[in-house]
Amino acid sequence: MMTTQQPGATTIPDPQGAPAIELVGLEKRFGSVHAVRGLDLTVAQGEIVAFLGPNGAGKTTTIDMMLGLSMPSAGTARVFGMDPRDAIGRGLVAAVMQSGGLLKDLTVRETVDLTASLFVQTRSVDECLERAGIADIGDRKVQKCSGGQQQRLRFAMALVSDPALVVLDEPTTGMDVTGRRDFWSAIRQDAQRGRTVLFATHYLEEADQYADRIVLVRKGQIVADGTGAQIKAMATGRTVRATMSGLSDRQLAAIPGVDSVELQGDSVSLHSKDSDAVARYLFANTNARDVEITARGLEDAFIALTGDDDQQGA
Amino acid sequence: MTDYTAVQVVPTAEHINLDRKVPAHGGFNGRLLRIELLRVLRNKRTLIFTVLLPLVFYVAFGVPQSSKWRGTDFDPKAYEMISFALYGALAASCAIGAGVAVERAQGWSRQLRLTPLSGPSYIAVKVITAMITAALPVIIVFVIGASTGASMSTGAWPVSLLLTWIGGSLFASLGLFVGYLVPSENAMQILGPGISLLAFAGGIFYPLAVMSDTMRTVASFTPMWGLSQIARYPMLGGSFDPMWLVSGVVWIGLFFAGAVWRFRRDTSRV
Missing domain, CATH: 3.40.50.300 (P-loop containing nucleotide triphosphate hydrolases)
Incomplete structure (x- = not known):
């Protein structure tokens, strides 16, 4: 059971600073x-x-x-x-x-x-x-x-x-x-x-x-x-909904960060991976009100990120 | 970090301690042993097969023996006492051995691997449990034997008791082997009739002394023959046949080897 070790070679575990x-x-x-x-x-x-x-x-x-x-x-x-x-x-x-x-x-x-x-x-x-x-x-x-x-x-x-x-x-x-x-x-x-x-x-x-x-x-x-929020955004982005008027769907699509636009009368839905930037733009530059940012569920993110695209499941 | 404002968190000042020690003796301790023994004593089926059955057999078949068997000059009561005590001891140790395999199948061994309990300490607990459980029928049958007139030389009593106890305990290997072959609670349902059969064949339930020559030859090739002869030797006297020892070593060795073989096969998948 006895082993000879060089002085200093003994490793005394120091859990204090180590990662879990x-x-x-x-x-x-x-x-x-x-x-x-x-x-x-x-x-x-x-x-x-x-x-x-x-x-x-x-x-x-x-x-x-x-x-x-x-x-x-x-x-x-x-x-x-x-x-x-x-x-x-x-x-x-x-x-x-x-x-x-x-x-x-x-x-x-x-x-x-x-x-x-x-x-x-x-x-x-x-x-x-x-x-x-x-x-x-x-x-x-x-x-x-x-x-x-x-x-x-x-x-x-x-x-x-x-x-x-x-x-x-x-x-x-x-x-x-x-x-x-x-x-x-x-x-x-x-x-x-x-x-x-x-x-x-x-x-x-x-x-x-x-x-x-x-x-x-x-x-x-x-x-x-x-984080859960990051994961969700990574897979699906978020949707920024607002009530607003005066911008065409082409103008809406040109807002930095917007990936796609849905327009129904005054109700606008903008899909984006950077919803913060989109919301900031809306408040600063448009008459948007009732702004609502929603993420798709983690379930969707999970399926999108882990989906088996080549049927080679291990 | 995440802000759990929705939940009332009771602040606990005391930080989790990271400076821990490894337990002495690989985690072996009295509380563990006590609980293991308690498990045995609570198991009615084990107690019936290992304590009650040998006792009833001895009272039914051993006590009524009054005259010596033809061609022998030892006390048949003592012969039966040792035989049934040995049966109880080996049934008990078999049950503990099979229990180890069942625990493994149920994931308990894996759970224990997540604790500081070392492999050798676990084995030590099981060996001690098996030895104590095996001692129970030996002591009880011997005490009843002594009080119902079983006789042998004073010196033969402690030696045959010891040999019966140790010989019986070695059959934990058979339990372990069968347990690994049939890793479920069914193991004991196979072992129960199985060891009774071996006890008949090996001269434990049916005395070798009254067997025909053919049967005696067959008996000498079965697992319980050698160790039971050794257990009776202090009482029988005469010459010690080295084949008894060979039989014991070979059979117990085979059971252990079989258990190790099944164990390895099992772990290679995990």
């Missing part, structure tokens, strides 16, 4: 399938990041490498500047998986208690049950719990080590509306304390609503990275 997640040139091949193809991602501490992509985009494969559950074929995954296994050993990382990972013959409380026993630094079991909204079913056997309750239990297990990074794979699957609200409220409270959150979800609205940043993945590569 740092993926560099990450690749994963399964035989002929190239699931992750050179993925670079840096997540700063305290960020809430949504990881979005169609099935088979390589999200779960990437998460597995991030958690040290599988080894990259090329590239590196670091968590708080450490090997993911080291970070997990220190209790810096917790993950909520979509399914499985529970013992049916344990009670809810025993499951969290067992999990807590494995870490050096923990929150109290009661506190975690309370925060996950399952304090009242602590004595219930896991097999008697509904899907939503089991998902709350996985969340309680993730909270118990007070991790600095939580990775969530479809976290609110099976939860009812109340469950989701409680869940995200707990997540946000902890973000205030500097906890980093990365979640994969199919609830695109959830990503838009709760993430600081959305990372879109397609065929093992990142195709877009930005």
Whole structure:
């Protein structure tokens, strides 16, 4: 077990200044399938990041490498500047998986208690049950719990080590509306304390609503990275609606930034990738009133950016 | 960062601590062991097969034996006591072994990999759980045996108890192997009748001493023959047949190798 090292060669992990997640040139091949193809991602501490992509985009494969559950074929995954296994050993990382990972013959409380026993630094079991909204079913056997309750239990297990990074794979699957609200409220409270959150979800609205940043993945590569608003604008632009008179559709189309025009009497719809500039122009130079800027939903952006154009889904 | 004005956020001053330590002993701890043992004691089916059944068998088939079997000079009660205690011990360790495979199939092992618990510590917990579970029927059957007149030399009691316990525990490998072959709760439904069959064939349910020569030859090629003979050796006396040891090592080795083979096949996909 003893290794001789040069003085100074010992690497004492310094998680303080390191990014929560740092993926560099990450690749994963399964035989002929190239699931992750050179993925670079840096997540700063305290960020809430949504990881979005169609099935088979390589999200779960990437998460597995991030958690040290599988080894990259090329590239590196670091968590708080450490090997993911080291970070997990220190209790810096917790993950909520979509399914499985529970013992049916344990009670809810025993499951969290067992999990807590494995870490050096923990929150109290009661506190975690309370925060996950399952304090009242602590004595219930896991097999008697509904899907939503089991998902709350996985969340309680993730909270118990007070991790600095939580990775969530479809976290609110099976939860009812109340469950989701409680869940995200707990997540946000902890973000205030500097906890980093990365979640994969199919609830695109959830990503838009709760993430600081959305990372879109397609065929093992990142195709877009930005705020929900940026992502939406990137794919679809926005529509500026106004009531105005005096300009022909040709004049409207000449406004800087306008991509297309729809004119119905006094009602004007201008499509643009830079709606701010268009709105500014309208206020400064025209008699436009009732100005309204709308974005198309993230759903549309998601489909536009990740749509499979060559039927080569991996 | 995002401004969540719609939600009341309780400000928590205390920042998430980044300076963490790795747990001692790879995460091995008493709370974990206690919960693992509790799981066994709560499982009625396991307790019926591993504790109640051997006890009932001994009371039904061992206790009534009053005269010595033809051509032998040992106490048949003691012979049956050791046999049924061994059966209980191996059924218990089989159940724990199969449980490991079931846990893996249910994603529990993966969940544990997201905690500081190390692989060796997990194995240690399971080995200790299997040994304690296997000790239960051995101790109970031996105590009942002693109080119903089973007799052997004073020195033979502790040694045969130990050999029965250890021999039975080694069958965790069979449970593990079958568990990996049939990774679901059905594993025990195959193992239950399976080990009963092997117990008949190997001279545990049906004493070797009263078997025909042909049957005895067949028995010597089955998995429980060697280890059961070793467990009875302190009581039987006479000469130690090295083939008992060979049989035990080969069979247990095969079960472990089979478990490792299935395990590798399974992980290569993940």
